[in-house]
Amino acid sequence: MPGMWWVVGVVAAVVLATAYLTWIAARVDRLHVRVESAARALDAHLLRRAAAAAVLAEERYAVELYAASRIALDAEVDEREAAENDLTRQLRSSPLDPEEPAAAAVIGASRRLVLARQVHTDLVRDALFLRRRPLVRLFRMSRKHERPRYFDIDDPTLNTRPELSVG
Amino acid sequence: MRIGIVCPYSFEVPGGVQNHVIDLAEALIGLGHEVSVLAPADEDSPLPPYVVSAGRSVPFPYNGSVARITFGPVSTARVRRWLARGQFDVLHVHEPFALSLSLLAVLSARGPVVATFHTAMTRSRALAAAQGVLQFVLERITARIAVSALARKVQVEHLDGGAVEIPNGVAVAKFADAEPLPGWPGPCGPGEGGTLGFLGRFTEPRKGFGVLREAFVSLAAQRPGLRLLVAGPGDVAELHEGVPEGLRDRITFLGQVSEPDKARMLRSVHLYVAPNIGGESFGMILTEAMAAGTTVVASDLDAFRRVLDGGRAGELFPTGDAVALRNTLAGLLDDPARRAELSACAREVVGAFDWPVVARRVLEVYATAIEATDGRVFDEEWIGPA
Numbered sequence: 001m002p003g004m005w006w007v008v009g010v011v012a013a014v015v016l017a018t019a020y021l022t023w024i025a026a027r028v029d030r031l032h033v034r035v036e037s038a039a040r041a042l043d044a045h046l047l048r049r050a051a052a053a054a055v056l057a058e059e060r061y062a063v064e065l066y067a068a069s070r071i072a073l074d075a076e077v078d079e080r081e082a083a084e085n086d087l088t089r090q091l092r093s094s095p096l097d098p099e100e101p102a103a104a105a106v107i108g109a110s111r112r113l114v115l116a117r118q119v120h121t122d123l124v125r126d127a128l129f130l131r132r133r134p135l136v137r138l139f140r141m142s143r144k145h146e147r148p149r150y151f152d153i154d155d156p157t158l159n160t161r162p163e164l165s166v167g
Numbered sequence: 168m169r170i171g172i173v174c175p176y177s178f179e180v181p182g183g184v185q186n187h188v189i190d191l192a193e194a195l196i197g198l199g200h201e202v203s204v205l206a207p208a209d210e211d212s213p214l215p216p217y218v219v220s221a222g223r224s225v226p227f228p229y230n231g232s233v234a235r236i237t238f239g240p241v242s243t244a245r246v247r248r249w250l251a252r253g254q255f256d257v258l259h260v261h262e263p264f265a266l267s268l269s270l271l272a273v274l275s276a277r278g279p280v281v282a283t284f285h286t287a288m289t290r291s292r293a294l295a296a297a298q299g300v301l302q303f304v305l306e307r308i309t310a311r312i313a314v315s316a317l318a319r320k321v322q323v324e325h326l327d328g329g330a331v332e333i334p335n336g337v338a339v340a341k342f343a344d345a346e347p348l349p350g351w352p353g354p355c356g357p358g359e360g361g362t363l364g365f366l367g368r369f370t371e372p373r374k375g376f377g378v379l380r381e382a383f384v385s386l387a388a389q390r391p392g393l394r395l396l397v398a399g400p401g402d403v404a405e406l407h408e409g410v411p412e413g414l415r416d417r418i419t420f421l422g423q424v425s426e427p428d429k430a431r432m433l434r435s436v437h438l439y440v441a442p443n444i445g446g447e448s449f450g451m452i453l454t455e456a457m458a459a460g461t462t463v464v465a466s467d468l469d470a471f472r473r474v475l476d477g478g479r480a481g482e483l484f485p486t487g488d489a490v491a492l493r494n495t496l497a498g499l500l501d502d503p504a505r506r507a508e509l510s511a512c513a514r515e516v517v518g519a520f521d522w523p524v525v526a527r528r529v530l531e532v533y534a535t536a537i538e539a540t541d542g543r544v545f546d547e548e549w550i551g552p553a
Contacts (some may be wrong), residue, residue: 041538116535118329
């Protein structure tokens with residue numbers, strides 16, 4: 001009967017559509033979970049850099065660097081980006097010798113921060129891209145998740161030659 | 168840490184990506200990590216103990232050249248099995264946008280994925296393909312590494328994302344300790360003698376062998392005993408094209424050389440010449456010559472200038488200018504003090520490219536990818552058992 005085929009076709013189409021939607025929803029969830037993890041890691045590396053900078057500042061009696069690192073450690077959410085940028089500027093103007101343990105800790109922490117920032121930014125971009133897709137918006141797949149936010153700081157790369165400090 | 172690395176190309180064919188993967192795997196093992204490498208290979212070919220075969224590779228025209236790759240349902244099953252057995256903390260794929268094992272691995276993986284991009288393809292078919300598919304693959308890659316500034320630029324401009332630049336490593340000790348070929352490099356005094364070296368596909372115009380040949384012919388006519396040592400794929404007839412009959416016996420051709428022979432060849436010359444005209448994204452061979460302690464003369468390309476630290480670690484000459492090259496060569500062959508100064512500086516610069524140093528930086532990227540995937544945050548001690 002021709003009528004039967006019509007039903008089979010509709011059922012198949014519904015199954016395919018559901019599978020596709022489920023798959024997209026899983027992507028949305030996974031990306032948001034990763035953005036959260038990346039944000040936590042970024043937070044940890046920011047704190048570690050600020051702490052390392054504070055130790056270095058104490059050793060050198062560097063008042064401005066110490067202030068910048070304390071402000072970065074204590075900053076509220078909305079002031080944090082500016083505080084971290086200040087700390088980056090302070091670190092760039094301080095001489096950092098990889099042979100000195102406190103400076104080596106700052107260099108290492110900065111390098112990890114560069115990576116954490118990069119990965120976080122990429123993930124936020126991917127998540128926002130997915131959130132803009134019509135299907136995702138239509139079915140409100142991202143309603144469980146907070147809208148990811150870029151952490152907008154300058155590239156924290158220090159001007160020392162990072163390669164030389166690792167070995 | 169348990170690390171799974173996927174190499175898209177077969178180890179039976181020599182190539183930059185293959186060497187990179189082997190050296191990286193060995194450096195990581197040397198740092199105390201567990202590494203398994205998945206690569207296409209024939210069942211009976213000898214493989215290092217840490218390499219797992221993913222089956223035979225087939226020739227496949229890709230991006231203007233022929234790559235030997237593995238793709239299809241059988242390969243997919245093997246990739247999945249390897250991933251399930253390996254229980255890796257991190258998966259590291261190379262060149263994930265080629266239709267290859269790497270792409271299969273990215274699509275099958277669940278955990279943190281790090282991808283390394285080697286080529287600086289400006290507009291390949293893979294990149295021009297449907298943006299949605301590309302986005303889906305990219306989404307699964309947690310962190311990206313580019314081996315050169317050029318490869319990184321492609322990432323930023325065409326794929327709308329960042330990549331960390333970590334240069335190719337070089338196994339410094341392998342090159343520094345190699346034994347020169349018997350009878351080489353021979354004498355080199357003021358106005359006579361001296362040996363030049365060139366390695367690569369001399370038939371390919373971009374490699375610039377024509378520039379070196381012109382400079383050699385003009386210099387050899389006035390400088391008795393000047394010799395040229397060439398290694399690479401190709402045949403002697405093409406090599407001798409344009410060289411006067413009388414000078415041909417002063418060119419020695421080694422054919423294609425193995426990795427250990429390459430190191431010996433680089434130790435057998437006074438000056439290594441890289442006359443490339445363009446298209447070189449990193450200049451691997453320069454770091455290898457520097458590691459061998461050989462003075463480098465290279466064309467003034469961006470990539471070369473970076474590797475040679477702006478000309479501090481090797482002499483640069485205007486790209487494609489045979490006369491300038493000839494004069495540079497003549498000057499350096501007569502000045503052993505300058506050669507020693509350049510190669511001493513080169514040895515210092517190349518330390519930053521030594522594999523254990525590079526592998527530690529790759530481990531930092533692994534740590535970052537794991538942090539973003541399962542939320543663990545790693546500290547410094549975890550990265551290297553120092």
